[in-house]
Amino acid sequence: MSIRLNCLSNMARRLNCNFSQWSSRVFAAEFDSRCDPVYFALSAQTPAADEKQSLLFQKLFSQGKAYSIHAITDDRIQRARSYSDLQDKLVSALPKSCNLLQLIAFHPNVNNSLVKGFFIQDALNNAETENMLKDLVKSEEFHLCTYVSSEDGTLWQQCVWSQRGKECTDVTKHYITVAAKPEYHPSLLNIINTVVFYSFEDAYRVLQECKECIPESKEVLELADQCLKNSTKGRFPVIVIEGLDATGKTTLTQSLQEILRGALLRSPPGCLSQWRARFDAEPPLIRRAFYALGNYISACDIARESAKSPVIVDRYWHSTAAYAIATEVGGALESLPSSHSEVYRWPRDLLTPDLVVLLTVRPEERARRLRARGVEKTREEAELEANNLFRQKVEEAYRRIQDPACVVIDASPSKEEVLSEVLLLIQKHCNL
Numbered sequence: 001m002s003i004r005l006n007c008l009s010n011m012a013r014r015l016n017c018n019f020s021q022w023s024s025r026v027f028a029a030e031f032d033s034r035c036d037p038v039y040f041a042l043s044a045q046t047p048a049a050d051e052k053q054s055l056l057f058q059k060l061f062s063q064g065k066a067y068s069i070h071a072i073t074d075d076r077i078q079r080a081r082s083y084s085d086l087q088d089k090l091v092s093a094l095p096k097s098c099n100l101l102q103l104i105a106f107h108p109n110v111n112n113s114l115v116k117g118f119f120i121q122d123a124l125n126n127a128e129t130e131n132m133l134k135d136l137v138k139s140e141e142f143h144l145c146t147y148v149s150s151e152d153g154t155l156w157q158q159c160v161w162s163q164r165g166k167e168c169t170d171v172t173k174h175y176i177t178v179a180a181k182p183e184y185h186p187s188l189l190n191i192i193n194t195v196v197f198y199s200f201e202d203a204y205r206v207l208q209e210c211k212e213c214i215p216e217s218k219e220v221l222e223l224a225d226q227c228l229k230n231s232t233k234g235r236f237p238v239i240v241i242e243g244l245d246a247t248g249k250t251t252l253t254q255s256l257q258e259i260l261r262g263a264l265l266r267s268p269p270g271c272l273s274q275w276r277a278r279f280d281a282e283p284p285l286i287r288r289a290f291y292a293l294g295n296y297i298s299a300c301d302i303a304r305e306s307a308k309s310p311v312i313v314d315r316y317w318h319s320t321a322a323y324a325i326a327t328e329v330g331g332a333l334e335s336l337p338s339s340h341s342e343v344y345r346w347p348r349d350l351l352t353p354d355l356v357v358l359l360t361v362r363p364e365e366r367a368r369r370l371r372a373r374g375v376e377k378t379r380e381e382a383e384l385e386a387n388n389l390f391r392q393k394v395e396e397a398y399r400r401i402q403d404p405a406c407v408v409i410d411a412s413p414s415k416e417e418v419l420s421e422v423l424l425l426i427q428k429h430c431n432l
């Protein structure tokens with residue numbers, strides 16, 4: 001069974017690329033964040049009517065009508081914010097009969113070629129859905145395509161509305177065909193400088209570009225301006241404690257501060273607290289740049305304090321990178337970039353600690369601690385279940401970050417046992 005698609009030339013023009021570039025993209029529709037997406041491509045040729053093609057057809061277009069929609073603008077800040085707004089609008093306005101999937105378009109192996117959008121399946125072919133989507137396109141920089149069956153009932157074609165309500169006049173038709181699963185998960189194409197930043201300048205630039213739409217950026221930038229870009233560590237050791245929530249970081253860092261008579265710092269630093277919620281509400285590009293700058297601001301404090309005493313730091317670069325990578329990379333644990341990937345490298349201009357300890361806790365023990373902290377049992381269990389894969393991915397990303405790599409310790413035993421194990425590590429690594 002073959003599937004047909006009309007042209008995407010208007011969208012391609014809008015993206016400053018010609019149609020041949022756009023049509024060589026692969027699309028990935030994500031049905032379940034734990035599984036591989038469904039990959040498809042555009043073709044001028046009738047695809048072979050084989051089993052794979054038939055499965056693709058059933059998955060994407062088995063009944064009703066389908067749509068794809070992308071935010072299109074060359075401005076990366078506006079594109080990221082439009083995508084988030086679009087998601088909110090679709091979630092709240094689409095009829096209940098619709099299924100909303102993430103849809104990404106990319107050139108295999110081409111960095112930064114990824115465009116994020118949505119694929120909407122409307123089993124009931126509801127007129128309301130189409131009207132709502134067309135309205136969105138009228139007012140915003142979105143590009144909308146519909147996928148419908150052709151006259152013989154087996155083919156599907158795509159009609160295109162360009163941005164601001166202009167209907168597409170170019171009716172060149174393209175088939176939808178099965179595309180091979182790429183070697184790497186496509187989200188890896190856009191990680192560097194989109195969700196993980198490897199220099200002060202790269203993170204700083206993002207917030208500079210946000211000054212108009214997020215006025216708070218100016219204040220964060222002023223704080224960043226005050227910090228020395230290449231903070232140099234003092235003669236005392238710097239020990240970072242990392243780990244997922246409720247693994248005992250606060251408990252351990254406080255004990256270490258007392259015993260070592262050191263300074264206790266955290267990233268993001270206290271001076272950014274007032275803006276944290278504001279940036280947490282922004283899309284990953286902006287949120288992650290905020291946390292990245294937070295590390296550089298903390299690094300200034302670390303440099304200053306480590307000239308006077310040992311420094312204990314509650315979260316630092318490992319947290320920023322591990323959470324960003326785990327959130328961005330969809331699919332199973334295996335989708336994470338391989339251990340030797342450059343995404344796990346340390347930023348060249350960020351103060352390097354002497355020791356990074358990663359606290360890990362068995363899931364049952366973590367659940368017990370959350371309960372003791374007063375989290376309602378049913379909510380906590382639901383959260384554990386939903387986030388289990390995410391937590392595994394964050395922890396695995398922590399373990400893969402290099403130079404410095406973290407030393408992993410099992411923090412499930414008692415507070416006293418964990419503390420003495422970490423003190424031994426500090427003696428060994430930091431000559432204390």
Ligand SMILES: Nc1ncnc2c1ncn2[C@@H]1O[C@H](COP(=O)(O)OP(=O)(O)OP(=O)(O)O)[C@@H](O)[C@H]1O
Binds near residue numbers: 246251373412414
């Ligand atoms: N080794 C331990 N054994 C038993 N309970 C512990 C241990 N360490 C910490 N706890 C308890 O577990 C809970 C979570 O600890 P803590 O607040 O130190 O974790 P955290 O990693 O800082 O969490 P978050 O990142 O969510 O702030 C607290 O109630 C604390 O008393």
Ligand SMILES: Nc1ccn([C@H]2C[C@H](O)[C@@H](COP(=O)(O)O)O2)c(=O)n1
Binds near residue numbers: 291295315316317321
């Ligand atoms: N240096 C840091 C510290 C924190 N984050 C992000 C990662 C998580 O989304 C969240 C966890 O912080 P907590 O809730 O434990 O205060 O903050 C980061 O990216 N970099």
